[in-house]
Amino acid sequence: MSAKKKILLLATGGTIASKKSENGLKPQITPEELLEYIPQVKEFCEVSAIQLLNLDSSNMEPEHWKKIVHAIREYYDAYDGFVIAHGTDTMAYTAAALSYMIQNSTKPIVITGAQKPIDLEITDAKSNLIDSFLYAADEKSQGVQIVFDGKVIAGTRAKKVRSKSYNAFSSIDFPSLAVIQDGNIMRYLPMLPYEDEVRFYEELDENIFLMKLIPGIRPRVLQSIFENYDCIIVESFGVGGIPKSIADEFYRLCRQYPDKLVVMATQVAHEGSDMTVYEVGHDMKKYCRFLESYDMTLESVIAKTMWMLGNFDLHSIDVEDIFYRSINYDVIFGKNRKC
Numbered sequence: 001m002s003a004k005k006k007i008l009l010l011a012t013g014g015t016i017a018s019k020k021s022e023n024g025l026k027p028q029i030t031p032e033e034l035l036e037y038i039p040q041v042k043e044f045c046e047v048s049a050i051q052l053l054n055l056d057s058s059n060m061e062p063e064h065w066k067k068i069v070h071a072i073r074e075y076y077d078a079y080d081g082f083v084i085a086h087g088t089d090t091m092a093y094t095a096a097a098l099s100y101m102i103q104n105s106t107k108p109i110v111i112t113g114a115q116k117p118i119d120l121e122i123t124d125a126k127s128n129l130i131d132s133f134l135y136a137a138d139e140k141s142q143g144v145q146i147v148f149d150g151k152v153i154a155g156t157r158a159k160k161v162r163s164k165s166y167n168a169f170s171s172i173d174f175p176s177l178a179v180i181q182d183g184n185i186m187r188y189l190p191m192l193p194y195e196d197e198v199r200f201y202e203e204l205d206e207n208i209f210l211m212k213l214i215p216g217i218r219p220r221v222l223q224s225i226f227e228n229y230d231c232i233i234v235e236s237f238g239v240g241g242i243p244k245s246i247a248d249e250f251y252r253l254c255r256q257y258p259d260k261l262v263v264m265a266t267q268v269a270h271e272g273s274d275m276t277v278y279e280v281g282h283d284m285k286k287y288c289r290f291l292e293s294y295d296m297t298l299e300s301v302i303a304k305t306m307w308m309l310g311n312f313d314l315h316s317i318d319v320e321d322i323f324y325r326s327i328n329y330d331v332i333f334g335k336n337r338k339c
């Protein structure tokens with residue numbers, strides 16, 4: 001029998017590690033205590049644990065993602081896989097960010113958490129953690145994934161869709177990679193071997209503004225957004241377009257600030273953008289250079305632009321080539337699609 005896989009648990013806080021305080025739930029359970037609740041994982045893997053952060057994930061920031069990446073890089077050779085215990089609220093953002101910051105990892109990096117603290121009698125924490133260790137210790141696992149409520153979701157495809165229920169995450173416009181039931185991993189998609197070596201990126205540019213359109217939006221704040229941010233992501237309606245009420249000012253600013261990255265995304269949860277369909281999208285094409293999200297989740301668009309701006313000089317790269325290149329299954333129906 002082959003030796004047990006060595007898995008490192010990186011604890012970052014979240015409900016999974018929370019206890020009641022006077023002011024509500026607060027992370028305070030140590031990673032060692034977390035492991036005491038799931039002694040059965042010792043049967044199939046050798047676990048070590050470190051407390052990397054201790055946050056409600058509402059407080060998770062790009063600086064913390066860098067810290068997580070740095071720790072995984074530091075311990076990469078010493079372990080066969082990693083489990084990150086994380087709050088659920090921003091887990092989809094972290095999973096997307098790590099997908100860009102750690103690419104081609106043959107060692108699985110699994111992110112999990114819980115809707116109920118591990119010390120409660122009724123909790124999803126234990127099953128989520130056990131499934132995560134099982135997945136991280138499996139020979140066929142690789143890359144960055146979320147394991148939650150029996151589903152394995154590609155790091156770029158997850159979205160928190162329920163604030164209270166156990167099935168809090170969906171895989172958006174892409175199948176779950178696997179399901180885990182009664183200790184068995186059922187894979188829906190084969191893991192294809194990576195062509196390149198593992199690569200770590202520790203830079204991000206977080207100077208990004210997400211502008212959500214609402215009916216009746218006025219152009220008042222646009223000047224200051226363009227002045228102050230490197231990238232403006234427009235969370236538009238439907239497949240995409242700029243409404244008349246802000247169009248003149250928006251196009252004027254696109255011309256005044258040609259170096260700003262403009263990305264058109266959508267507030268619709270499924271099926272993505274297509275700026276070729278409507279006149280409101282067509283006009284945008286006439287006046288601005290922009291990227292669009294296609295079928296990428298908003299979390300992935302945000303993380304990908306932070307990664308792209310942080311690691312490449314946009315004047316010396318083909319921005320479209322990088323943005324539309326599929327990373328960890330993030331974009332399938334993008335510009336570079338081959339049918």
Ligand SMILES: NC(=O)C[C@H](N)C(=O)O
Nearest residue numbers: 014015056057087088089
């Ligand atoms: N279920 C959770 O983990 C929610 C918590 N507020 C967090 O994101 O840290």
